[in-house]
Every structure is written in structure tokens, then in C-alpha cells.
Amino acid sequence: MQDIVSRDYKYDFKEKEIYTEKIAKGLNEEVIRRISSIKNEPVSLTDFRLRAFKIFLEKPMPLWGANLSKIDFDEIVYYIRTTDKIEDDWDKLPEEIKKTWDKLGIPEAERKFLSGVGAQYESENVYHSLRKDLAMKGVVFIDPDFGLNPTEEKIRELSITLGIEYEKVREDILRACEKFKQYFSSVIPMSDNKFAALNSCVFSGGSFIYVPKDVKLDMNLPLQAYFRINSSGFGQFERTLIIADENSEVSYVEGCSAPVYSKQSLHAAVVEVIAERGASVRYTTIQNWSGDVYNLVTKRALAKENAHVEWIDCNLGAQVTMKYPSVILQGDNSKADLLSLAYASKGQHQDAGCKAIHIGKNTSSRIVSKSISANGGRATFRAQVKISEKAENARVDSQCDALILDSNSASDTIPVLQIMNSTSEVKHEASTGKIDEDKLFYLMSRGLTEKDAKTLIVLGFLIPIAKTLPLEYAVELNRFIDLSMEGSVG
Amino acid sequence: MIEMNVDYEKLREIPKEINEKFFLANDDKNLEINNESFSEVYLIKLEDGEKRDINFDFKQFNGVAKVILLIGEGCNVNIRKIVRATGENVASIDFLTLVDKNSKVNMNDLVFSKDYSRIEFFERVFSLREGNNIKINAKAISKDKSKTFFEAFAFVDKNSGKSKFNIKEEGIIFDNSKLEFLPKLKIENNEVTAGHSAFIKKFNENDLFYLMSRGLNLDGAQKLLLEGFLSEFEIGVDEIY
Numbered sequence: 085m086q087d088i089v090s091r092d093y094k095y096d097f098k099e100k101e102i103y104t105e106k107i108a109k110g111l112n113e114e115v116i117r118r119i120s121s122i123k124n125e126p127v128s129l130t131d132f133r134l135r136a137f138k139i140f141l142e143k144p145m146p147l148w149g150a151n152l153s154k155i156d157f158d159e160i161v162y163y164i165r166t167t168d169k170i171e172d173d174w175d176k177l178p179e180e181i182k183k184t185w186d187k188l189g190i191p192e193a194e195r196k197f198l199s200g201v202g203a204q205y206e207s208e209n210v211y212h213s214l215r216k217d218l219a220m221k222g223v224v225f226i227d228p229d230f231g232l233n234p235t236e237e238k239i240r241e242l243s244i245t246l247g248i249e250y251e252k253v254r255e256d257i258l259r260a261c262e263k264f265k266q267y268f269s270s271v272i273p274m275s276d277n278k279f280a281a282l283n284s285c286v287f288s289g290g291s292f293i294y295v296p297k298d299v300k301l302d303m304n305l306p307l308q309a310y311f312r313i314n315s316s317g318f319g320q321f322e323r324t325l326i327i328a329d330e331n332s333e334v335s336y337v338e339g340c341s342a343p344v345y346s347k348q349s350l351h352a353a354v355v356e357v358i359a360e361r362g363a364s365v366r367y368t369t370i371q372n373w374s375g376d377v378y379n380l381v382t383k384r385a386l387a388k389e390n391a392h393v394e395w396i397d398c399n400l401g402a403q404v405t406m407k408y409p410s411v412i413l414q415g416d417n418s419k420a421d422l423l424s425l426a427y428a429s430k431g432q433h434q435d436a437g438c439k440a441i442h443i444g445k446n447t448s449s450r451i452v453s454k455s456i457s458a459n460g461g462r463a464t465f466r467a468q469v470k471i472s473e474k475a476e477n478a479r480v481d482s483q484c485d486a487l488i489l490d491s492n493s494a495s496d497t498i499p500v501l502q503i504m505n506s507t508s509e510v511k512h513e514a515s516t517g518k519i520d521e522d523k524l525f526y527l528m529s530r531g532l533t534e535k536d537a538k539t540l541i542v543l544g545f546l547i548p549i550a551k552t553l554p555l556e557y558a559v560e561l562n563r564f565i566d567l568s569m570e571g572s573v574g
Numbered sequence: 575m576i577e578m579n580v581d582y583e584k585l586r587e588i589p590k591e592i593n594e595k596f597f598l599a600n601d602d603k604n605l606e607i608n609n610e611s612f613s614e615v616y617l618i619k620l621e622d623g624e625k626r627d628i629n630f631d632f633k634q635f636n637g638v639a640k641v642i643l644l645i646g647e648g649c650n651v652n653i654r655k656i657v658r659a660t661g662e663n664v665a666s667i668d669f670l671t672l673v674d675k676n677s678k679v680n681m682n683d684l685v686f687s688k689d690y691s692r693i694e695f696f697e698r699v700f701s702l703r704e705g706n707n708i709k710i711n712a713k714a715i716s717k718d719k720s721k722t723f724f725e726a727f728a729f730v731d732k733n734s735g736k737s738k739f740n741i742k743e744e745g746i747i748f749d750n751s752k753l754e755f756l757p758k759l760k761i762e763n764n765e766v767t768a769g770h771s772a773f774i775k776k777f778n779e780n781d782l783f784y785l786m787s788r789g790l791n792l793d794g795a796q797k798l799l800l801e802g803f804l805s806e807f808e809i810g811v812d813e814i815y
Contacts (some may be wrong), residue, residue: 496759508776
């Protein structure tokens with residue numbers, strides 16, 4: 085196990101474990117009731133969790149995809165709370181937690197290029213902020229506990245934090261919370277799959293975002309959430325719901341990391357996105373969990389008339405990833421861009437891909453996948469394109485490229501194209517191969533070392549995805565590839 | 575989603591058992607199966623260095639068939655398969671091809687279903703050792719509320735270095751029909767160049783307009799385009815249209 089997780093990993097720093105609440109490992113009804121009670125949830129939400137638990141127990145483990153047989157649900161800690169309240173000032177956080185965020189560079193990033201930040205440490209958000217001008221426009225960026233249970237006390241605190249009058253904040257929050265309740269668990273029901281059921285019974289933390297009608301956030305100044313696991317053998321189950329109302333625009337970025345342990349950790353999030361008529365949502369994920377994390381996430385978006393949804397999904401870390409961001413193109417003329425990047429190194433299986441379900445007329449989706457397998461890693465691209473009977477003039481363009489850097493690594497490509505409408509047009513292309521020796525020779529004959537030449541070629545290979553990332557993340561991706569290539573030469 | 579838990583070691587052992595158990599195809603290695611309704615396994619074995627053209631024609635086939643082709647070292651093989659189903663036909667046909675080494679294999683597949691029929695066609699090709707060049711060119715047509723499922727699966731073994739693999743799938747779907755493509759690649763060797771493409775389309779409107787502006791009616795224009803689509807299969811367009 086240590087061997088598997090011992091790849092170069094820059095986020096391998098641990099802080100002393102601190103908590104105000106920690107529930108003993110294992111999952112049962114008592115644990116679920118305890119989580120619900122700590123959060124002071126209404127009875128209906130406790131019932132929701134308990135119903136999900138029954139479904140979780142009934143559903144079998146998936147038999148396809150990556151090997152999940154080593155997950156032991158009884159060995160996982162399902163809830164740790166580290167602070168009693170969500171702060172709006174990094175300096176108010178306990179020293180151990182503040183140090184972590186400083187090392188990750190989140191406060192600095194917030195100052196430079198973010199519109200708002202949510203920072204989750206273990207099970208709960210410890211920090212939340214939103215630019216005042218966006219809050220004035222009615223944008224809501226809060227914790228799910230707040231969204232599902234908006235008490236007067238929480239609203240008052242938020243109004244003080246934002247420096248906006250109470251009545252205005254109250255009106256915006258209550259309007260947004262009505263929407264949250266309406267759409268919560270509607271795109272991904274708890275019975276969707278075993279891990280969606282698991283999330284539904286123990287969910288904690290994450291983000292709720294509401295962007296009002298006609299409000300367009302700068303796509304270059306995204307809202308960001310960062311998820312950090314610090315403890316060993318821990319499970320993080322955040323819940324994210326983004327609602328972009330008619331003709332609005334929002335960009336959201338999430339990142340994640342954890343220190344290296346010998347015990348397995350589990351990350352099973354549920355992400356739902358609603359793009360109302362004419363709305364545009366870009367959801368970017370930079371997943372860089374340590375090599376002991378099972379990353380089993382369900383992500384799905386609903387695109388209504390003329391809406392546009394972009395999933396940009398970068399999977400660099402984790403021992404096992406199974407993640408297939410989906411878009412249901414329900415409205416006429418809706419569009420989806422599904423971009424996926426996977427880097428599978430020693431001991432890693434990146435089983436990632438996407439789904440595009442075309443229901444409305446004149447819908448279109450573009451799928452671009454780039455995967456790299458190195459040092460014995462395995463990358464699997466799995467996609468499903470479904471064009472329903474009513475989806476007239478649907479267009480799908482899918483491209484999937486895989487690089488295998490050495491003889492111990494492997495790559496699989498498994499697209500499923502289901503077409504039920506004769507007016508549709510679906511194109512799919514895939515290629516798998518190693519680094520082109522002519523290109524390598526060309527670069528090396530001009531003085532580059534083998535490692536530099538290979539790095540340059542790999543970076544070129546990733547350009548279609550890298551150019552969609554915010555600049556700071558693209559730079560970080562380049563650094564990651566540069567470091568990862570150290571072990572791939574020779 | 576799709577199950578990928580295949581025991582490849584076990585699969586490779588199958589031909590040995592079948593060799594003793596089942597029917598060995600005749601010398602000219604052509605199979606024509608008409609209006610049959612049964613479940614059967616065919617084994618066809620090509621010795622090292624053989625150069626062959628093999629044709630399979632499943633006409634109005636109704637049932638389950640499995641064909642196993644063993645292709646030895648240094649072979650040059652062209653394989654053409656046509657599967658047609660109409661009316662009440664429900665056909666499931668599974669082609670498993672194991673290619674040893676330094677062989678060139680060209681496959682041209684045509685699957686068409688019409689009048690409520692259903693076809694499941696599995697084309698699975700395993701490259702076991704180095705130096706193979708394998709091409710699969712598959713075409714599918716689904717018409718009149720019929721359903722076609724076409725899986726093309728290429729597996730390149732760890733020992734199969736310096737091989738090339740190419741899968742091309744093209745489909746035409748008419749009103750109220752269903753067409754499902756599943757082109758899968760499983761590559762365990764980095765000395766391999768592999769690719770697949772799938773294209774499902776309606777008739778190109780520009781092409782139709784061009785032909786109709788020259789006096790053809792819609793039916794005539796569509797037939798002509800279909801004829802072009804089927805050109806390598808020597809099959810009458812009237813049979814489909």
C-alpha cells in the first residue's frame with residue numbers, strides 16, 4: 085500500500101488532528117441520526133438520510149469499472165467537525181487549519197482571482213466568502229446546511245459578514261433556498277447508484293450557489309471550493325448544487341487534496357447543476373487526492389432551453405477514480421462541452437468519462453478526452469451518448485486520445501453511442517499510442533533532454549484541456565506534468 | 575455502463591476446446607446461412623502464411639451464432655461479413671477473431687435490419703502477438719423500427735508490440751429505428767497505434783439537394799447515396815430500401 089501511495093505528491097503535509105465532534109468509524113442508523121442531530125436538522129432531512137441509508141444497504145457494489153473490493157465501509161470515519169462555525173476571516177481559524185490553507189495557497193488565490201471561496205476541512209466548511217458586489221446582485225454562495233435550513237440567526241450573521249442590510253439578504257436567501265429545496269436531489273436521486281445513496285445518508289459540507297436571472301459573473305473570476313481531508317481513514321461526502329437562473333452565467337472551480345496515509349479514505353460527492361433557460365455554467369474540477377483515496381463521485385447537470393453547460397474534469401490523483409460527469413440536454417438548442425483529462429500513474433486507475441443525454445431538439449454536445457498512462461497506471465475512458473427519439477437534429481462530436489508512456493501501463497476506451505433519431509449526427513474518434521518517436525527525436529536533436537522533450541510533447545497533447553483552465557490552474561497543471569515525467573524516463 | 579470483467583486468459587483457451595468439439599468449416603471458408611434458426615458455433619482456422627478471402631453471409635438469420643477465427647502467423651486475410659434481418663428476425667452473432675503475429679487482417683462488415691427486426695453483432699478481435707495490422711470497417715443500417723446493436727472490441731495483448739489497429743464504424747439510421755455502436759479499445763502495450771472512429775448520420779442534405787436539383791426525386795437520390803455507402807458489399811440497394 086505504501087508503495088502505491090508513495091508517488092511524488094506535493095500536498096502530503098499533515099497537521100495535528102483537531103475536532104470539536106468526531107463520530108467513531110463505521111456506518112449505521114445511529115451514526116446517521118447523530119450527524120443529523122449535530123447539524124440541528126429538521127425531521128424531514130433526518131428521514132431523507134435514513135431512506136438513503138436503506139437504499140445504500142440494498143444496492144450492490146458496481147461490478148464494472150475499477151476494482152472497489154478493498155473498500156471497507158466499517159473502517160471509515162463518516163463525520164468530523166473541526167470548528168463550531170464557518171468563519172469569514174482566515175485569521176479566525178485554528179492555527180492548524182489556517183496553516184493548511186496557507187500551504188495550499190487558497191487565501192492568496194482568493195485575493196488574486198476569485199469571486200468567492202468555500203473551504204471545507206474534513207466534514208464541514210470552515211471558511212466561506214463572497215464578493216460584496218455579487219451578493220448585492222442577489223448571488224447566493226452558501227453552505228448546504230444553511231441552504232436546507234435557513235434560520236433567522238444564520239441570515240442575520242450573513243448580513244453582518246457581507247455588510248449588506250438584513251432585509252435584502254433575507255429576501256435573496258429565502259428566494260434561493262426555495263430553489264435549493266426544489267432541486268435538491270432532483271437531478272441525482274438517492275437511488276441513482278450506491279455511492280449517491282451513501283452520500284445522501286451522510287452528506288456534509290459542499291456548496292449551494294444561486295445566480296439570479298440575467299446576472300452574469302465574470303467567467304475569469306470563478307467561485308471556488310476547496311476540499312481538504314486531513315485525517316486518516318476518513319470519508320468526505322460533500323454536496324454541491326448550482327442553480328443558474330435564466331440568462332445567467334457562472335464559473336465554479338473545485339480543488340481537492342489530502343495527505344498520504346496507509347489507510348484508505350473515501351470521497352463520494354454528489355454534484356447537481358441546473359442551467360435554466362439561456363444560462364451558462366462552467367464547472368471545473370482539479371482532482372489531486374493522495375494515492376490512498378477512492379474517489380467515487382456522481383455529477384450531473386440539467387440543461388434547459390438554450391442553456392450551455394461545460395464540465396472540465398481533471399483527474400490527477402486518487403488511487404481509484406470513477407467519475408462520469410453527465411449532462412441531460414432537456415431543452416431545445418441546449419449545448420454541452422464535456423472535457424476530461426486523466427493522468428494515471430503507479431497504482432492508479434482513472435476510470436473517467438462522461439455522459440450526454442440528448443432529449444431536446446437541436447441539442448449539441450462536444451466530448452474531448454485526453455488520458456495519459458505512465459509507470460504502470462491504467463486510464464479508462466467511458467462515455468455514453470444517448471439520442472432519444474425526440475432529439476431532432478442532435479449533434480455529437482466526440483474525440484478521445486490516449487497516450488501510453490511505458491510498457492507497464494494500459495489504456496481502455498469504451499464509448500457507447502445509442503441513437504434513436506434519424507436526423508441526428510454523431511461522430512466519434514479515438515486514438516491510442518505512445519509518444520511519437522519522430523517528434524521526440526526532433527526535439528532532442530535541438531538540445532532538449534529526453535525528459536524535457538517528453539514533457540513538452542505531453543503538455544502539447546493536453547493543450548485542448550489546459551487552455552480552458554484558469555491561468556493559475558493551467559500553470560499548476562504544467563508543474564504537475566513536469567514533476568510526474570521525472571519517473572517516466574529511462 | 576458496460577461490464578469489462580473479461581477473463582482474457584480463459585478466452586484464449588476456448589479455441590483448443592472447441593477444436594475437438596465443434597464443426598470445422600469447409601475448405602473454401604465461405605459460409606452462407608439462409609433462413610436458419612439455431613444456435614451454433616463455427617471454428618475456422620488459418621494456418622501460418624495463408625492468404626485468404628473469407629465471406630460470411632447471414633441471410634434472414636434468426637438465432638444465435640458464434641464464429642471463432644484463428645489466424646496464424648504471417649497470414650493475409652480479407653474477411654467480409656453481411657448480416658441481414660427483416661420481419662420477425664432476432665439475430666445475435668458473435669465473431670471472435672484471434673490473430674497470432676505478423677498478420678494482416680482486413681474486415682468489412684455490413685449489418686442491416688429492417689421491418690421491426692433486431693440484430694446484435696459482436697466483432698471482437700484479439701491481437702495476441704507482435705506485428706499485426708488489423709482493420710475493421712463496419713457499416714450498419716437500421717430501418718423501419720428495427721434495432722441494431724454493433725460492438726467492435728479490439729484487444730491488444732501485452733505481448734502484441736508494433737501492431738496497428740483501426741476500427742471504423744459508420745451507420746445510417748432511418749425514421750423510428752435504433753442504432754447502437756460500441757467501439758471499445760483495450761490496449762495493454764505502448765508500442766501500438768490504435769484508433770477507432772464511429773459516425774452515425776442521416777443522409778447529407780447537401781448531397782440530396784445536389785442530386786434532386788439534377789432531376790432525381792427524393793427516393794431516387796436516397797437510393798443513389800445508399801448505393802455509394804454499400805459499394806464494397808455487392809448488395810442490391812433495393813433489398814434495403
